[in-house]
Each structure stands twice: as structure tokens, then as C-alpha cells.
Amino acid sequence: MQSPSTYQRDRCVTGIHGLDEILRGGIPYGSTVLAAGTCGSGKTTLGMEFLVRGALAGEACAHFTATEPSVKLLENIRQYQFFDMNMVDSGLINVFDMDVLYSWLGLDKATFDLDDVHALIKAIVDIVNTIGVTRLVIDSVTTLCYKIKSDQLIRDFLFTLGKKLATLGCTTILISEITSATENAHWSSFGVEEAIADGIIVMGDNERMGHLLRFLQVVKMRGTSHSRAKHAIELTPIGVMLTPMLKWGAQIDSTSRWGQ
Amino acid sequence: MAKKMSFTKEDEEFFGTMGSFGIPKFDAAMRGGVPRGFTIVAFTETGSGSDLFAKQFVSPAEEPENTLYIATDEGQQDIVRIFQKYKWPLDIKVRTIGEEYNNTVLEKQLLASRYRLEGFQLGDIQRLAQTRFVQETTQDFLTEVTNEIMALGPYFRAVIDNMDFFLQREDQSRVISMMRMLQAHAQMVRGLLFICVSSEGLDKSVKQELSSISDMTLSFRVRTIGSDFETSMIVSKFRNAPENLKMLVFRVTPEEGITPETVERIA
Numbered sequence: 001m002q003s004p005s006t007y008q009r010d011r012c013v014t015g016i017h018g019l020d021e022i023l024r025g026g027i028p029y030g031s032t033v034l035a036a037g038t039c040g041s042g043k044t045t046l047g048m049e050f051l052v053r054g055a056l057a058g059e060a061c062a063h064f065t066a067t068e069p070s071v072k073l074l075e076n077i078r079q080y081q082f083f084d085m086n087m088v089d090s091g092l093i094n095v096f097d098m099d100v101l102y103s104w105l106g107l108d109k110a111t112f113d114l115d116d117v118h119a120l121i122k123a124i125v126d127i128v129n130t131i132g133v134t135r136l137v138i139d140s141v142t143t144l145c146y147k148i149k150s151d152q153l154i155r156d157f158l159f160t161l162g163k164k165l166a167t168l169g170c171t172t173i174l175i176s177e178i179t180s181a182t183e184n185a186h187w188s189s190f191g192v193e194e195a196i197a198d199g200i201i202v203m204g205d206n207e208r209m210g211h212l213l214r215f216l217q218v219v220k221m222r223g224t225s226h227s228r229a230k231h232a233i234e235l236t237p238i239g240v241m242l243t244p245m246l247k248w249g250a251q252i253d254s255t256s257r258w259g260q
Numbered sequence: 261m262a263k264k265m266s267f268t269k270e271d272e273e274f275f276g277t278m279g280s281f282g283i284p285k286f287d288a289a290m291r292g293g294v295p296r297g298f299t300i301v302a303f304t305e306t307g308s309g310s311d312l313f314a315k316q317f318v319s320p321a322e323e324p325e326n327t328l329y330i331a332t333d334e335g336q337q338d339i340v341r342i343f344q345k346y347k348w349p350l351d352i353k354v355r356t357i358g359e360e361y362n363n364t365v366l367e368k369q370l371l372a373s374r375y376r377l378e379g380f381q382l383g384d385i386q387r388l389a390q391t392r393f394v395q396e397t398t399q400d401f402l403t404e405v406t407n408e409i410m411a412l413g414p415y416f417r418a419v420i421d422n423m424d425f426f427l428q429r430e431d432q433s434r435v436i437s438m439m440r441m442l443q444a445h446a447q448m449v450r451g452l453l454f455i456c457v458s459s460e461g462l463d464k465s466v467k468q469e470l471s472s473i474s475d476m477t478l479s480f481r482v483r484t485i486g487s488d489f490e491t492s493m494i495v496s497k498f499r500n501a502p503e504n505l506k507m508l509v510f511r512v513t514p515e516e517g518i519t520p521e522t523v524e525r526i527a
Contacts, residue, residue: 071392094389103394106372119376126379127388 009223012171015053018242028223032162036176037203043175047137048077049239054135055092061135066098066143082239112147117157125164141174142189155192198222275415279452282316285520296450299443301474303459308480309491314421316517317454319348327352328418332425402426406438414449422456436469475499
């Protein structure tokens with residue numbers, strides 16, 4: 001038996017350049033991670049690469065898109081060399097359009113009640129269970145939760161979904177749209193996602209000499225030690241590249257830890 | 261500027277200024293039938309015979325391809341059975357909105373219930389992952405029906421049995437606007453339009469609007485006398501012919517369908 005000091009949870013190796021080093025080997029299996037970021041910070045690309053790397057390792061992956069139609073998402077992601085449309089065509093990466101899912105479940109109304117929320121959880125869990133999904137991305141949980149009017153119901157939805165997915169051994173990235181990644185900002189739109197998630201990855205922009213530099217910072221990750229330093233993120237044709245941010249230019253770093 | 265219609269001399273001679281209700285005795289009671297261009301609104305009670313009257317109204321079918329029967333409650337088979345029974349023409353155009361609604365909207369709701377209760381099967385998930393667009397199933401039956409009647413040519417004959425389907429699902433002011441358009445079209449092309457509306461539960465203001473749009477207003481009633489039912493119709497509006505306003509008791513015969521009784525009752 002391993003002693004507590006040497007025990008390590010199994011990891012879901014993200015395969016994203018630099019991220020596994022930050023997480024000391026990857027995301028603990030079955031975790032629900034909130035990837036909260038401002039617009040254009042690379043959330044969708046990060047999520048999709050997470051799935052592609054899993055698919056390349058033979059894992060079944062699923063992507064639920066609520067922010068943009070799946071056709072548009074796939075067209076946008078095709079520009080990256082790491083992405084191969086055959087992965088979608090062959091069913092290694094299953095891309096689900098939330099609007100289609102809503103329609104199939106008869107969720108055509110503007111707001112969801114308790115029954116609707118449970119129907120949605122059941123549908124997602126069914127899909128994960130039936131095709132044995134081990135990597136899941138919901139892009140974005142913010143758009144999805146806009147249809148759920150009460151905070152209590154949002155909390156119930158995220159908590160139940162996270163719990164069930166963890167039981168199935170599915171590592172999930174919930175993408176969250178935030179307007180600011182500053183120190184005082186919330187890392188979620190509804191204020192409940194961050195409390196429920198096992199991990200929080202914040203993505204935003206730093207302005208340096210008139211340029212917006214993307215950054216990524218792992219704020220929280222249960223079940224593993226990790227770096228909490230801010231890393232520069234570059235969206236290259238071959239995928240997301242993370243490199244430690246240079247400290248020497250950051251004169252106001254102590255008062256503006258989240259990039260402002 | 262109002263659109264001008266021209267009618268051929270042959271058509272004018274063939275169709276004349278009056279059309280038949282499909283019930284000779286009623287034609288006689290109305291002094292020759294129904295003037296071409298009339299919109300008739302019938303306020304009906306359950307079991308009062310209005311469905312049969314509506315079918316009988318299209319039975320003259322002077323031009324079958326220009327004759328349309330729109331049913332919201334009955335299926336094709338029921339309608340065909342009645343037409344066969346009375347030997348009315350079967351080559352008219354028939355649209356069964358109720359059936360279409362069941363096939364599209366209700367079928368989708370049933371499937372959604374199954375997914376919610378039983379969950380997705382592997383095949384469902386594969387189809388879901390390959391479906392990129394929401395299938396548009398919201399069908400605007402009101403616009404479709406309006407367009408279909410507006411597309412009918414001069415001297416058309418059309419029935420909507422009944423308007424309750426639309427009044428229950430659509431904004432009532434939209435339904436009234438549609439009725440106004442249809443009335444104007446019937447008047448312009450000298451068509452005959454018969455529309456049924458249930459009087460039970462009908463909003464007073466809607467009833468008032470419908471009565472004012474119509475050229476002729478009928479009320480179908482049923483009451484019990486002893487152990488018998490008595491069905492009657494009241495003509496409460498007949499544009500430019502107030503002498504036609506009357507109450508007629510009628511019965512249904514296997515040969516003639518709806519037949520007004522000719523014997524005057526003594527109260």
C-alpha cells in the first residue's frame with residue numbers, strides 16, 4: 001500500500017504543451033475543471049485540443065457546443081494542424097450541438113425548470129455512459145446556464161452533473177465566459193460554478209506595450225499540486241503553447257496579479 | 261389601389277350570381293342560394309350538424325380543383341367515408357390540419373418524452389452527433405391556410421371546419437386579420453367561403469368581430485325535446501337581404517344529408 005505522502009491520483013494527460021507540467025502530470029481523472037476566460041483568450045481552442053490529444057490516445061471524447069453552431073465551430077477549428085476532421089467523422093470526437101439536443105428533448109422554451117435541468121443532465125450522462133466518454137468539454141456553461149434562472153438550480157445542475165461525470169471517470173472542462181480576468185473578478189458568470197468545480201483555469205489578456213498577451217493561470221486544482229504562476233499562452237497552428245511569463249517587465253505585479 | 265378582377269362571359273353564365281348551399285331546400289329558403297363572393301360564418305354547438313353542413317357546402321364543387329375543404333378535427337378517412345356515403349364528389353382538394361399537426365408537432369413531443377424518460381440509445385446518440393441543424397418543425401398553419409385559400413381562383417368554394425384550432429393556438433387578432441383577408445379575397449374573386457367556429461367558450465369580442473366580417477351569419481343549435489334532439493340553424497345576418505333572416509329546424513336524412521324541415525311547427 002502506498003503511503004499518503006507518495007500516493008498520486010491517476011491523471012488525465014491533457015497533451016497540451018506546458019499544461020501538464022503546470023499540473024504536475026495532468027488533470028486528476030474525473031475532475032470537473034472550469035476554464036474561465038475573456039473573449040478571444042483561447043478557451044475553445046484549449047478545449048478542442050484537450051479532446052484531440054485524448055482522441056489521439058484512443059479515448060472517446062465529446063464536445064457540447066452552446067455558444068456557436070457546431071458547423072461554425074468545426075470550420076474555425078479546422079485551421080489548426082492538430083485537428084483532423086476524420087476524428088469527428090469516425091466518432092472519436094463527438095460534437096453535439098446544444099440547440100439540437102434541446103430540440104430533441106423538447107426544451108424549446110426560453111427558461112428551464114427543474115424537470116428540464118434533470119432531463120438535460122440525464123441526456124449528457126446517457127451520452128457519456130453509452131459511448132464511454134472519458135473527456136468532455138461543454139462550451140460554454142455560461143450560455144447553457146443563461147437558460148436556468150435560479151442560482152440554486154444552476155448549482156444543482158453543475159453539482160449533479162459533475163458528480164455523475166466523475167463517477168463515470170469522465171474528465172470535464174466547463175468553459176466559462178467572463179468579462180474580466182482581473183484580481184477582483186469572479187471566475188464564473190453566476191458565481192456558483194467556481195465553488196463547485198474541482199479545478200479553475202483562468203485565461204485572459206495582459207496589455208504589454210500596446211499588445212494583448214494571452215495568459216493562463218491555474219488557480220485551483222483539487223488532487224494535485226500545481227504551479228499558480230501566470231503563463232503566456234500562444235495559439236499556434238500546431239496547438240496551444242504555454243510558457244512561463246517573464247517577470248522582469250512586470251513592475252506592478254504585486255498589485256495587479258491577474259493581469260491589470 | 262384595389263386590384264381589378266375580370267371574369268369571362270362563359271364563367272359568368274356558368275356560375276351565375278348565386279351559388280348553391282348544397283342543400284336545395286335551404287337554397288329555396290334563402291331565395292335562390294348564396295350570392296357569389298359571400299363569406300359565411302357559422303357559430304356552432306357540439307352535435308348540431310355543422311360538420312355535415314360544411315361538407316355539404318362543398319358538395320356542389322362546380323370546379324373540383326377550385327374547391328377546398330380544410331378540416332382541423334377530422335382525418336382524411338373520416339371525410340372520404342362521409343363523401344362516399346352521400347355520393348358527393350371525391351375529387352375536391354382536402355387538407356386535414358389536425359392530422360398534419362399530429363404528425364409534426366405531437367410526434368416530436370412524443371419522441372422528446374421518450375428521450376427524457378428512457379434516455380438515448382447508441383443509434384440516437386450517433387444521429388445526434390451527426391445532426392448539425394435543428395429541424396424546423398414549427399409550422400405556421402394559419403399562414404399556410406390563408407395562402408392556400410388566397411391562391412384559389414375566381415368562383416372558388418372553400419370551407420374551414422373549424423377555426424377553433426387557430427383561435428386556441430394563435431393570437432386572436434392575427435386570426436381575425438386572416439379572416440379579413442380571406443373575406444376580401446372571396447369578395448374580389450366571387451368565391452364562396454364557409455367558416456365554422458364553436459360558439460362554446462368563444463370570446464364575445466371575437467364573436468362580434470367575426471360576425472361583422474361575415475356576409476352571412478349562421479348559428480347551429482341542438483336541444484332536447486322529450487327524448488329527441490332537435491337541430492336548428494338561425495340565419496341572423498344576410499347582407500342586403502334581411503328578409504332571409506330566419507330560424508330553420510333541420511334533420512339529417514341518409515339520402516340528402518342536412519334537410520330543413522318544411523313543416524311549420526306550432527309553438
